[in-house]
Amino acid sequence: MWYDNVSLTTDYNYVCSRIRLARNFDNALFPNKLSDSEAKKLIDNTLNELSNISTDLGINTNANILDRVSEIERMSMYDRKILNLTLAKKKTPTGIILNDSEDISIVINGDDHIRLQTFSVGISLYYLSEKANRIDDYINGHFDYAFNDKYGYLTTYPTNIGTGMRAAVILHLPASTQSKGFSKLVSGVGRFGVSVRGLHGEGKENFGALFEISNPKTLGISEKEIIDTITKVANQLNTNERKLRESFLIEKRLEKQDEAYKSFGVLKYARKLSLKDALSFISSLMMGSADGLIKLTNQNKLYSLMIGSQASNLLKMTGRPLNEDEIDEIRAEYIRENIGELQ
Known part of the structure; x- marks a missing residue:
């Protein structure tokens, strides 16, 4: 799996990167407005149209219907970052195309008709964006997307309207979490329009010292601007962590x-x-x-x-x-x- 090869050093604390795109078909109601029969028809049609994706794009994939997958497996897919919690618990018809290494997934009729996600170890948002856009263009070649010249891609949730892109980098910041100024640093990077949150824990606790940096909005900002901003903040947090770790290696x-x-x-x-x-x-x-x-x-x-x-x-x-x-x-x-x- 993609996550079996995470390599970290004092200077390099980037665990992984993710690009996620939300898309909807132009000729269909949003998923939350579809009946079960309409949803099943949309899923079957989409899986049929994309059945040659492995051959055409050179990625080994398997297709499945999530309501045929056990609850334990769906929650496991949530913990493996394939699904969000809403999708893992979703009861209405939902499909998925997943490649062998689990770094590419296409959820069909989830929150949106298409939820395309790409993962990689380290910090590589531009690489992932190119990969996601290639797959996105392939899907768009089979289906017309709901798109508005003023607002961009139309999505179920208003926060995804625009580019429909969510970019994220996960960093391991154990020394930073021990620093008194970390909370102030996290609050400070918020002015760049990014979100920094701990991955595991309750309340203010964060077990494992893993933090995700992502963009909370997609409207009025280009894909390049999103990636540049996330990269800038991730680099700033990494630099802070590196300095603290270098100090620890000398003093402690x-x-x-x-x-x-x-x-x-x-x-x-x-x-x-x-x-x-x-x-x-x-x-x-x-x-x-x-x-x-x-x-x-x-x-x-x-x-x-x-x-x-x-x-x-x-x-x-x-x-x-x-x-x-x-x-x-x-x-x-x-x-x-x-x-x-x-x-």
């Missing part, structure tokens, strides 16, 4: 190395782990590995451990219902088996 090297080794020890030998503890210790290990304080055989798979540790993925893996204690036990076992060894 042994302390940070000790944290990394202790985190490895817990993850390697624990028999029960809550999600909060798992993400927190993996984050500490990611930091230590990126800074060269600890060397692991599977250091590029630490981010995929965060994804695999989510309850839905553990339930999918075991194929049976689990209570909370059993999930914590299976999580610890999963991490022990996949964390690798010290080099």
Whole structure:
């Protein structure tokens, strides 16, 4: 999968990038206005029209109808960033085209008729934009989009009108979260018209120190401006993190190395782990590995451990219902088996 190869260093804290496009067909009602029979017809027609996409674009894909997919699998797709929570819980007819490495997905009749998403490791928004636009042009060659000369692409939610593009970069910022000025820095970048939010946790907590930088609006701004702004803010946050990490390596090297080794020890030998503890210790290990304080055989798979540790993925893996204690036990076992060894 695409997320099995995330490589971080002291200087480079970019986990992954995403481009998402929202589109609607010109000759059909929005998904929330369609009856189930109309939705099924639209999905069947779309899947039929796009049935040669693998051959024509050279990407191996599989098509499916989400209401035929189990609830556990749909929640697993949410935790693997393929679906948002609304789509994972959606009961009305929805289709999906997904490629083998899961870095390309096309949701049909979700929030909009088309929700096209591309992922990659690192920071690569322009590359992803080119890939998404190529697929978008292919779909548009089969269907006319709802488009207005003044407002741009017409979407179900007003916040997506315009380019219909959502760009995002996820960074690992463990040192920044320990800094007193981080909240002020996050508030400050808001003036650029971007959103910075933690990926995991409740309230002000953010387990795993992962942050997503994205654009909250798509109207009145070009795709290039969106990407340039997200990239600028991501680079600013990365620079701040790099400076703090360099300071830690000078002033607190042994302390940070000790944290990394202790985190490895817990993850390697624990028999029960809550999600909060798992993400927190993996984050500490990611930091230590990126800074060269600890060397692991599977250091590029630490981010995929965060994804695999989510309850839905553990339930999918075991194929049976689990209570909370059993999930914590299976999580610890999963991490022990996949964390690798010290080099």
